[in-house]
Amino acid sequence: MSTELSDDEILGKAYDTKLMRRLLQYVKPYKKIVVIAILLNILVAALGPLRPYLIKIAIDDHIVLKDYDGLLLIIAVLFGALLIQAIVQYLLTYFTVLMGQKIIFDLRVELFSHVQKLALKYFDRTPVGRTVTRVTNDVESLNEMFSSGIVAVFSDVFVIIWIFIFMFSMSWDLSLVAFSVMPILFYATFLFRKKVRETFRDVRFHLARLNSYMQEHVTGMNVVQIFTREKQELKKFSEINNDHKIANIKSIFFYAVFYPFVELLSAVTIGLIIWYGGGEVIQQQISIGVLVAFLQYTEMFWRPVRDLSEKYNILQTAMASSERIFKLLDNKTFVKEPDNPVQLTNVRGEIEFKNVWFAYNSGEEVLKNVSFSIKPGERVAIVGATGAGKTSIINILTRFYDIAKGSITLDGTDIRCFDKRALRKYISIVLQDVYLFSGTIKSNISLGSDKITEEQIIEAAKTVGAHKFISQLPNGYDEEVKEKGATLSVGQKQLISFARALAYNPQILILDEATSSVDTETEQLIQNAIEKLLIGRTSIVVAHRLSTIQNADKIIVMHKGELKEEGTHQELLTKRGIYYKLYQLQYKDQELIKTS
Amino acid sequence: MIGSLSNLNKYFARYKSRLILGITFILLSNIGQVYIPLFLKESIDTLQKNISTGIIQKYVLLIVAASLFSGIFRFMIRQTIIVISREVEYDLRQDFWAHIQRLPLRFFQNNSTGNIMAHATNDISNVRMFVGPAVMYSIDTGTKFLIIIVIMFSLNSSLSLYALLPLPLLSFLVYKVIKKVHIKYTRIQEKFSDLTTSAQENFAGIRVIKSYVCEDYEIKKFSKESDEYLKRNMDLVKLQALFQPIFYLIAGISGIIVIWKGGKMVIDGELSIGVITAFIAYLAMLIWPMIAFGWVANIVQQAESSMKRLMKIFIEPYDISDNEEANNTLFEIKGEIEFKNVSFRYRDDLPWVLKEINLKIAQGETVAFIGNTGVGKTTLINLIPRLYDTVDGEVLLDGQNVKEILLNTLRKNIGLVPQETFLFSDTLANNIVYGTDNDGQELIDKVSDIVQLTKDVEQFPHGFETILGERGITLSGGQKQRATLARALAIDPKILILDDSFSSVDTHTEEEILKQLKNFMKNRTSIIISHRISTVKDADKIFVLDKGAIVEEGTHDELVEKGEIYADLHLKQLLEEELKEIN
Structure with missing residues (x-):
């Protein structure tokens, strides 16, 4: 648990070569878009810095020389450049976001498919919410990196390069003067990032402390109230809340210093350009247009530099998320598949447990040396106290888990030799807790299988006696199931799960009977449904109903992980052993109800 | 202020003077900033007249000085307004918590922890963004906008008119786009929540999916949802991607107009190149307010709906609190309990949980409640410390209705050990003395001895100072139950209520604890709820509950003799014992 927990606390480095390389694998399918995006970027990055240059020409060659027609031409070119920039910018944004969205789509579906393959062991150990977060939020936070982060970095770099090119081509010594402030900017940015990271x-x-305090005390609020500690807790809370506030206020200081400082540097640069460039203008070494262009370039130059340092945050979040995502993708908790699976055909349904x-x-050990056999078409009931190992027998038969020792065979072949999904197609399980998905009644019976026709669905529902209540619903079989079937009764949900099992028409049926009590009428419905469900197939029932054990061909009595007794109801009763006691404990009351 | 955000006025009022100071700083900083293009203009014009470098140097210094002036105030803006936003966040969260603490148990059962946490974190943080950055930027950009326009017009009104011509169009487009963006954004959020639900349901129902081999179908379904999510995102991007180009296009057109019309004026000798430079610089300053406009609008919208959600919690009624008739001179409780025709249900549309309960427990008596899950045992005892209030009838303590006793007095005299053991992630010692201000080792040792915890503690790395929970050690179920029991004993209660407090404790230890408790319970009223006959058999009186009513009462022997529900339970537990013995 503790190692898993720290998962969510991964802060992450801003850059991790290994992770980055792996992330870039997902970009590969979209290489073309990337290449086009980069090319467009170079173009669009040039168009921005081109404008001050054109303005310089306008001033020097046309305005100063009083050439109005020439000015109009330049204006037209300026407008054209602007228009192209706008259009290219639009396309660029659209396609990079599209790429980012496609990448996270791929990653999300891959992750989801991966989770589908994980063994139940993984789900036993991991809270559902955590896996959901991986698939939703963590993947989402990569979006920003792919759709704006990476491409924007390129664009920032190219803008800087183009500005360099234009400035140096106009006047290299004035460029050097203008850039003389750069080292200070870089150092200030570096210092600021460092400080901000520390305060961050x-x-x-403190935020984590605040959150865990609240989380904990909301959960345990009844304890706070029972012991009337509201006053003391409020004091404790205000301390934590205050620490959080102070930490935030401290971080404000650095922002408050940095941004004005950058503006000051920019003003100093402007000053330097006017001072040095002005001298050159007077000496007629450069034109006034160059000076105006340089002033615009300084303005233009600071933005991408500042942006670049801000990309750091995007990268950091993305790295942390990708680390968690890859950790899940690397989780190989699978139930082993055979290399050359034996084909399953014409399953008869003979099952044997040998020293399992x-x-x-x-x-x-929850099962110790369990051996028994079931003939095709036989009906077997498993009984035992809580924790005797009944559910485990079901779990290993469908290979949700693999056994440690011994063997389980189906029609004489070890079930580990079959593809587990092929195996499950022949074995249906009706679980104790009925689980309904969002969708319709219909989709909950067919579970999306396109092999099951609507007629089969209705037929199955009719057979188990669910048709009556379903057709009374406002939309019949298309009635929407919400919140795991909150609007349906326990008995109705059970009948739906029976119909589900029946629609799949399996050779072998496993039924984990629910213990929850229902009214007599529903009970009768359920008993009839079970009868119909089990007819003509090999079945194993974890029995909680008297009728089930009475109708079973064979009863297996589990006790503390061992198979203790085996036989029919009457045989076992006369033995006066464990079964006899279990009978009195769990089933005898039902007899009383029946007779009364 | 719009809608729900007006609820913030009282918080703003607390920091009124500093807020006014902050706004003054914004004005001062902007004045410094807008001077820079003016100095630029002067220096360019000076250069054109070919005068000595001395005057140029003066302007250079003025530019740097203006920036320094503006920067100092910019620093102070953040130190006032953003700091205030953190103060308001603190206040708001403090009020939120003080309120939450007083809400009845019902509230916590109807709202998930995650939900409450979302309000305490995201919503408050959204509101903070409004109080700080949104207020700062909207005042900043608003005033800057006005000042710049005034200056531009004073420099050259006709050129200003031309240059600013495209701007109303910009505002109009921004307004249009934002409105549509919001709708599309909501659609994305809806799909994202669908996606989350899908994943959630799939992972929770993975056994069914694996059993019926529906993985491929599920993957297909999930892909389809993800694809729809992608499409909705792209639908938004189609619009959102317009933002930047529109800004640059319109701002750029303004710039081009300045060069065009301004250039013409220069050619005609009506204008200096310096003014053109100043105009270009001012237009660059105006782009940011335009962009900020959309951003701020977004923050305001989010803050508005967050505040609405917060207000929904703030208006939750306390339900259970001291009423005016409460006897505020009564601080001592003896411990005689009486239920008079008590009926209870959790909501009007739910069935009754307790039906006309009548019972009397004398001071110092030990009584037990037994019965199946869901018959109302826990509900019944929760009425005594008023975790819930009765719907009908009354609960009396020493002959006085519990509603007329101060809540503080009532609960301080009742040691309730709830069914769900809950311990804080604190030291074991602090957990034990949680309900009392006496944190002496003597007390801790005494109660730990009674609940048989002392031996366990010796095994812990730091004894009683060991931290429990996620960041410390995890206690076993039985240890947890014993620790919560110790916590209740430590407050030296007049009434002790144990709600199924031994379910995870083995029978041997249980017997030992019961033996020790006997001494402690002398002169105190005790109520024990249990499933186990062994726990209740020595009680002075046993009540058997079924479907919200008392169906049997008497001593162990009497009830066994009677041969009904209790006797049946007794028989079954004997059988279970026997089964357990078999190996």
Whole structure:
């Protein structure tokens, strides 16, 4: 748990070559867009800095020389350049975002598909919310990097390069004077980033403290109230809240200093240009137009420089998210598949457990040396107290987990030799907690399988006796299922899950009977449904109903992970062993209800 | 102020003088800033007249000085307005928490922790963005905009008119685009939440999916959702990508007009090149306010809906609090409890949980409640410390309705050990003395002895100073239960209520604790809820609850004799014991 928890606290480096290389793998399919984007970037980056240059020409060659027609021509060129810049900029944004969206789409679907393959062991250990966050928010935070981060870095760099080229081509010594302030800017930015990172860490620490305090106390609010500690807790809260505030206020200082300082530097640069360039103008070494252009370039130059340093944050978040995403993608908790799976055809449904040992966590055996066999078409009930190992038998039969020792065979072949998904096509499970998905009643029965026709769905519902209540719903089979079927009763949900199992028409059926009590009428419906469900197939039932055990061909009695008794209801009762006690404990009451 | 944000007025009022100071700083800083292009103009014009470099140097110094002047105030703006926003954030969060703490249990059961946390973090942070950056930038850009326009007109009104001509169009387009962007953005958010739900349902129902081999279908379904999400994003981008080009295009056109019309004026000898330079510099200054406009509008919108959500919580009623008739001279409680025709249900549209309960517990007595899950045992005892109030009938303590006893007095005299063990991520010692101001080791040792925790603690790395929870050690279920029991004993309550507090403790330890408790419980009223016969059998009186009503009462022997529900339970537990013995 603790190592998993620290996952969400990964702050991440701003740049990690290995992670970056892996991330760039996802860009590969869109190489063309990237190349085009970079080319467009070079173009668009040139168009911005071109304008001050054109203005210089306008001033020097036309305005000063009083050539109005020439001025009009330059104006037309300026306008053309501006228009092209706007159009290219639009296309550029559109296509880079499209690329970013496609990349995160790919990554998201890959991640989701990967999770589908993970073994139940992973889900047992990981809260659902955490996996959801990986697939949604973490992937989302990469979006910014792909769609604005990377490309914008290129664009910033190219703008800077173009400005350099234009400035140096006009006057290299004035350029040197203008750039003389640069080292100070770089140093200031470096210092600012460092300070901000430190305070940011501080802020983050206090924010985490604040959040975990609130999280904890919202969860335990009843304890606070029962012990009337509201006053004391409010004091504690205000301390934490205050620390958070102070940390934030401290970080304001650095922003408050940095931004004005950058503007001051910019003013100093302007001053230098006027002072040095003005001298040159007087000496007629440069024209007045050059001076005006330089003033515009300084204005233009600071923005990409500042932007570049801001990309740092985007990169940092993206790195942290990608680290978590890749960690999940690298999680190989799979149930092993055979290299050359045996084909499953004409399954008869003969099952045999031979000396099976099984543990969820090694060392804590939940099944110990369990052996039994089931003939095709036989109906077997498994009984036992809580924790006796009933559910584990189901779990290993469908290879949700693999066993430690022994073997399980289906029609004489070890189930580990089959592709597990092929195996599951022949075995349906009806779980104790009915799980309904958002969608319609119909889609909850077919579970999206296109092999199951609407007629089959209705037929299955009719057979289990669910048709009546379904057709009474306002939209019948197309009635929307919301919030895991909150509007349906427990019994109705069960009937739907029976219809689901029946629609799949499996050779082998596993039924984990629900313990929750329902009214007599529903109980009767359910019992009839179970009868119909089990007819003509091999079935294994974790039994909680008296009727189920009475109708079983064979009963397997589990106790503390071992198979203790085996036989029919009557045989086992006369034995007066564990089964007899279990019967009195769990089933006898139902007999009383029945007779009364 | 618009809509829900007017609720912030009282917070702003607290910092009124500093806020006014901050606005003054904005004005001063802007004045410094707008002087720079003027000095530029002067220096360019001077240069054209070919005069000595001395005057140029003066302007250079003036430019740097103006920037320094503006910068100092810019520093002070952040130190006032942004700092105020953090203060308001603090105040708001403080008020939020003080309010949350007083809300009844009902609120916490109807709202998930995640939901409440989202209000406390995201919503408050959105409001903060409004109070700080949004207010700062809108005042800053607004005033700057006005000053610059005035200066431009004073320099050359006809050129200003030409240059500013495209700007209303810009504002109009921005307004149009933002409106549409908002709609599309909402559509994206909806899809994102669908996507989250899809993933959530899939992962939670993974057993079903694996059982029915629906992985491929699920992947296809998820891809389709993701694709729709992509499409909606691109739909927005189509519009959003217009922003930057429109800005640059319109601002650029203004610049071109300046060169064009201004150039003509220069050619005609009506204008100096310096003015053109100043105009170009001013237009560059105006672009940012235009961009900020959209950004600020967005923040305001978010803050507005966040504030609305926060207000929804702020108006949640306390339900359970001291009423005016509360007896505020009563601080001592003896411990006699009586339920008179008590009925209870959680909501008007839900079935009754308790139906006309009548019972009496004498001072110093030990009584037990037994019955299946969901028969109303926990609900019943929760009425005593007023975690809920009765719907019908009354609960009396020492003959007085609990609603007329000060909440503080009432709860300080009741030691309730709730069913769900909850300990704070603090030291074990602090957890034990949580409810009392006495944190002496003597007390900790005493109660730990009673609950059989002392031996366990010896194994902990730092004894009682060991930190529990995520950042410390994880206690076993039984240890947790014993620690919560110790916490209740530490407040030396007149009434002790144990709600199924031994479920994770093994029977042997339980027996030991019960033996020790006997001494502690002398002269105190005790109520024990349990599923286990072994826990309740020694009680002075046992109540059997079924479907919200008391169906049997008496001592262990009496009830076994009676041969009904209790006797049946007793028999079954004996059977279970026997089963457990078998190996």
